[in-house]
Amino acid sequence: MRAVMLLLAAQARRDRWVLSIWIGGIGLLGLAVGGAITTSFAIEAERASIVALFVTNPAFLFLRGLPDGLSIGAVAFLQGFSFTAVLAALMSTFLVVRHTRADEELGRAELLCSTPLRRNAELRATIILGFLANASLVVVVAAGYTVGGLPFGGSIVAALAVGSVGLFFVGVAAVVVQALPTGRGSNGVAAALVGVAYLVRGIGDALGTPNAQLTQVTPSWISWLSPIGWGQATRPYSEPMLTPLLLLLAGFAVLAGTALVLRSRRDLDSSLVSDRAGASTARFGGRSVLGLAWRLQRATLLGWCVGVVVLGAIAGGLGPVVAQALQDNPSLSALIGNLVPGVTADIVDIFTAALLGIGGVLAAAAGVQAVLRLRTEEAEGRAELVLATPVSRVRWVSATLIVSGASVLAVCTTLGLATGVAIAQSSADMTAIARFTSAALAHAPAAVVFVAVTALVFAVLPRLTIALGWGLLVIGLVIGQFGELLQLPQWLQDVSPFHHSSAVPVEDLDVVAVLILLGITGVVAVAAIVLVRRRDITA
Amino acid sequence: MSAELIIETSSLVKRFGRAKALDGLDLHVTEGEVHGFLGPNGAGKSTTIRVLLGLMKATAGTARVFGLDPWSQSVTINRDIAYVPGDVSLWPNLTGGEAIDLLTSLRGGADAQRRAQLIEEFEFDPRKKARTYSKGNRQKVALIAAFARQAQLYILDEPSSGLDPLMESVFRRQIERARHDGATVLLSSHILSEVEQLCDRVTIIRAGVAVESGTLADLRHLSRTSFRVSGVADTSALQSIDGVHDVCQVGDTVECEVDAGAIPAVLTELAAQGASAVTAAPASLESLFLRHYSTAQ
Numbered sequence: 001m002r003a004v005m006l007l008l009a010a011q012a013r014r015d016r017w018v019l020s021i022w023i024g025g026i027g028l029l030g031l032a033v034g035g036a037i038t039t040s041f042a043i044e045a046e047r048a049s050i051v052a053l054f055v056t057n058p059a060f061l062f063l064r065g066l067p068d069g070l071s072i073g074a075v076a077f078l079q080g081f082s083f084t085a086v087l088a089a090l091m092s093t094f095l096v097v098r099h100t101r102a103d104e105e106l107g108r109a110e111l112l113c114s115t116p117l118r119r120n121a122e123l124r125a126t127i128i129l130g131f132l133a134n135a136s137l138v139v140v141v142a143a144g145y146t147v148g149g150l151p152f153g154g155s156i157v158a159a160l161a162v163g164s165v166g167l168f169f170v171g172v173a174a175v176v177v178q179a180l181p182t183g184r185g186s187n188g189v190a191a192a193l194v195g196v197a198y199l200v201r202g203i204g205d206a207l208g209t210p211n212a213q214l215t216q217v218t219p220s221w222i223s224w225l226s227p228i229g230w231g232q233a234t235r236p237y238s239e240p241m242l243t244p245l246l247l248l249l250a251g252f253a254v255l256a257g258t259a260l261v262l263r264s265r266r267d268l269d270s271s272l273v274s275d276r277a278g279a280s281t282a283r284f285g286g287r288s289v290l291g292l293a294w295r296l297q298r299a300t301l302l303g304w305c306v307g308v309v310v311l312g313a314i315a316g317g318l319g320p321v322v323a324q325a326l327q328d329n330p331s332l333s334a335l336i337g338n339l340v341p342g343v344t345a346d347i348v349d350i351f352t353a354a355l356l357g358i359g360g361v362l363a364a365a366a367g368v369q370a371v372l373r374l375r376t377e378e379a380e381g382r383a384e385l386v387l388a389t390p391v392s393r394v395r396w397v398s399a400t401l402i403v404s405g406a407s408v409l410a411v412c413t414t415l416g417l418a419t420g421v422a423i424a425q426s427s428a429d430m431t432a433i434a435r436f437t438s439a440a441l442a443h444a445p446a447a448v449v450f451v452a453v454t455a456l457v458f459a460v461l462p463r464l465t466i467a468l469g470w471g472l473l474v475i476g477l478v479i480g481q482f483g484e485l486l487q488l489p490q491w492l493q494d495v496s497p498f499h500h501s502s503a504v505p506v507e508d509l510d511v512v513a514v515l516i517l518l519g520i521t522g523v524v525a526v527a528a529i530v531l532v533r534r535r536d537i538t539a
Numbered sequence: 540m541s542a543e544l545i546i547e548t549s550s551l552v553k554r555f556g557r558a559k560a561l562d563g564l565d566l567h568v569t570e571g572e573v574h575g576f577l578g579p580n581g582a583g584k585s586t587t588i589r590v591l592l593g594l595m596k597a598t599a600g601t602a603r604v605f606g607l608d609p610w611s612q613s614v615t616i617n618r619d620i621a622y623v624p625g626d627v628s629l630w631p632n633l634t635g636g637e638a639i640d641l642l643t644s645l646r647g648g649a650d651a652q653r654r655a656q657l658i659e660e661f662e663f664d665p666r667k668k669a670r671t672y673s674k675g676n677r678q679k680v681a682l683i684a685a686f687a688r689q690a691q692l693y694i695l696d697e698p699s700s701g702l703d704p705l706m707e708s709v710f711r712r713q714i715e716r717a718r719h720d721g722a723t724v725l726l727s728s729h730i731l732s733e734v735e736q737l738c739d740r741v742t743i744i745r746a747g748v749a750v751e752s753g754t755l756a757d758l759r760h761l762s763r764t765s766f767r768v769s770g771v772a773d774t775s776a777l778q779s780i781d782g783v784h785d786v787c788q789v790g791d792t793v794e795c796e797v798d799a800g801a802i803p804a805v806l807t808e809l810a811a812q813g814a815s816a817v818t819a820a821p822a823s824l825e826s827l828f829l830r831h832y833s834t835a836q
Contacts, residue, residue, distance in 0.1 A: 105670070181670075182631065182670070275667075275668045275670070275671060277634075277666040277667060278633075278634035278636075278637070278666055278667070278668055279634055279636060279637060279666065280634065280636035280665040280666045281636050281637070281640055281665075282633075282636065282637040282639075282640030282641055282644070286633070286637050286640060286641055287640055287641060287644035287645075288644065288645070289645065291641075292630070292641055295630075295632075295633065296630065296632070299632070380628045381624065381626060381627075381628035382628050382629065382630060384589070384592075384594060384624055385622075385624065385627075385628075385642060385681070386642075386645065387592070387593070387594055387613075387617075388592045388594070388617055388620065388622035388624075388694075389617055389622075389642065389645035389646045390614045390615070390617045390618040390645070390646065390647075391614070391617075391645050392613075392614045534596075535596075536589075536594065536595040536596060537589070537594040537595065
């Protein structure tokens with residue numbers, strides 16, 4: 001056990017900054033949301049109207065979660081919980097993969113395994129670290145909510161729910177890393193499972209039934225298939241219930257136990273899924289820098305596309321169901337008319353437009369991930385191999401930028417097509433395909449700005465590329481999702497490119513904004529290409 | 540020197556923040572030679588190579604490859620260069636064969652026959668994903684890619700450090716072939732026997748400065764000769780000669796190290812004393828190396 005503690009100390013030391021940022025950031029988000037609701041929605045009538053807006057709009061239910069009464073705490077929980085839970089889950093999966101499969105792949109684990117340790121000692125230490133990180137998260141988030149002005153008791157329960165979801169995904173990732181051969185693959189699959197948990201909860205919540213006063217929604221059974229749904233079921237600020245947390249803790253225990261057994265029985269470097277023999281010669285596409293950039297991004301891009309097909313199918317399939325439900329409930333339709341006067345948009349369109357906005361963020365993430373390859377290639381010494389041939393840096397960076405831009409377009413188009421086809425199928429309106437595909441593409445200009453900015457960071461501050469690339473995207477996402485709620489100054493909201501995307505088909509396409517976004521992308525990308533020629537290629 | 544200079548650096552300086560990786564390096568490599576580039580870890584060998592490939596910009600001084608500036612004209616220069624890094628990192632999801640084809644294609648395409656022959660000689664399996672290759676196998680990928688297409692200049696950074704002796708001999712044959720084809724080779728190494736066998740000239744670098752440069756014969760001239768003699772009664776006379784070091788007597792034999800300039804005096808003294816047996820061996824590169832490294836501390 002002493003050895004495990006030593007490993008734990010080493011892992012904790014390695015992670016001290018990363019985890020501080022994750023935990024501090026999630027705590028700050030809790031503080032901000034709590035504070036915003038306390039100040040902007042101090043009057044109950046205001047809270048009643050926002051809750052009614054949620055109850056009547058399945059898009060909000062899908063994206064955010066379930067209304068649970070009119071108290072300040074309940075409204076804050078509604079606004080913040082599922083997003084916070086996703087962040088806690090991602091913190092946990094990245095943590096586990098970093099210390100297990102990624103280390104094994106890089107050969108560091110071999111060094112440790114040669115010492116008199118049990119085979120699963122490293123995994124034990126990582127699981128303990130994951131537990132401690134989530135325990136700290138509970139404390140920090142509870143403090144954030146309480147300082148933000150929410151009731152203390154409920155804040156403790158809400159924070160426990162966040163931490164328990166995180167802990168559950170420590171277990172999930174611990175099993176995933178036993179099955180996959182690479183750190184990158186493990187990160188992708190574990191993060192996709194977090195996405196599935198969020199989507200399943202979203203479907204269940206969107207199909208939930210509202211109460212007569214329109215202050216509360218009871219989720220459908222589908223939400224009970226998602227660990228994030230379990231966390232939400234604690235209802236911290238109305239009728240707190242800790243039983244769902246036991247479900248999360250039991251899930252964690254079973255998954256972690258399974259992972260420990262699997263690890264102690266398998267060989268180092270072995271995995272369930274393993275590599276087959278490949279081609280002994282490169283095909284035509286594998287003989288150029290552009291081909292290489294494509295080859296490196298291909299599998300990841302396929303993953304993103306599969307993800308958005310699922311999202312699009314859900315969005316397109318759910319819309320009509322929701323519209324039907326509204327038609328059957330005249331009081332709800334009347335309420336929508338009162339809440340958003342002047343908006344005559346079809347409810348299906350509102351719902352779908354909100355989801356396509358999320359698709360824009362996913363497209364940006366896919367594009368940014370493709371650009372970040374440049375830095376990994378440089379840091380791991382492969383850029384040196386390529387640039388020692390007669391390939392200029394301009395060509396090298398441009399090839400990656402082309403693939404990144406194409407990734408953005410591919411994700412947007414796929415999402416639009418999937419949504420459109422799903423809607424066309426249920427409504428027999430074939431024009432929906434073209435309409436929603438172009439609606440999804442309306443988010444591409446904002447997404448490519450992130451691609452270009454990440455490339456510029458790579459050109460100027462290479463060591464910060466990965467941190468800033470993801471960081472800027474998260475900041476853009478937070479401003480986009482919470483900017484109006486937090487009443488951030490207008491100029492700050494305007495900084496986020498997503499703020500300038502048009503929510504087609506509810507809004508008309510803002511052509512000027514599109515041209516400005518594309519112009520910024522072009523200038524920044526050219527700056528990146530020019531500036532990367534001025535610095536050393538470093539490891 | 541009449542032959543054309545392929546690589547020429549003068550007073551090359553490269554700083555990383557405050558640390559000086561190169562501190563006024565002069566390196567001259569002439570056409571058609573195999574040039575050994577020797578030095579301990581951290582001496583600046585890899586930094587020099589990165590400057591020559593245009594991956595890093597020199598802080599001061601000049602570097603020329605084929606008479607061109609590598610920083611501004613790396614694309615032109617690299618057309619005729621084949622490079623093998625010291626620590627080869629490959630794309631984990633590409634097979635070895637695909638990586639070889641990519642690297643050779645970027646230089647203009649491999650000679651298919653030579654590629655096949657190299658794969659056979661190096662006993663390399665090109666169908667495996669690169670993440671499963673050991674250090675030696677990753678090095679083979681870079682070596683095969685380098686030799687599968689004719690280049691004017693081969694820059695090899697500790698190229699055989701992961702190879703077993705059998706593969707090392709395959710590697711040596713390739714160097715010989717390159718030399719035969721008239722190519723120039725810059726071979727960075729700390730494997731002395733390799734340099735002794737392969738190289739025409741050697742530059743020794745320490746702390747970013749070239750401390751010695753010349754043919755092996757030149758360098759040996761600068762270094763000492765080991766003497767082992769029998770039948771000498773008076774060792775103090777030997778000791779008193781300027782340039783004689785480390786005299787020690789084991790039974791009947793006397794051993795000492797002699798600077799090149801002191802050899803005539805030592806021979807005269809040995810003749811005068813009537814030595815019965817003399818063995819004189821040229822200093823190995825090893826001792827040359829040790830002498831330079833130990834003064835570094």
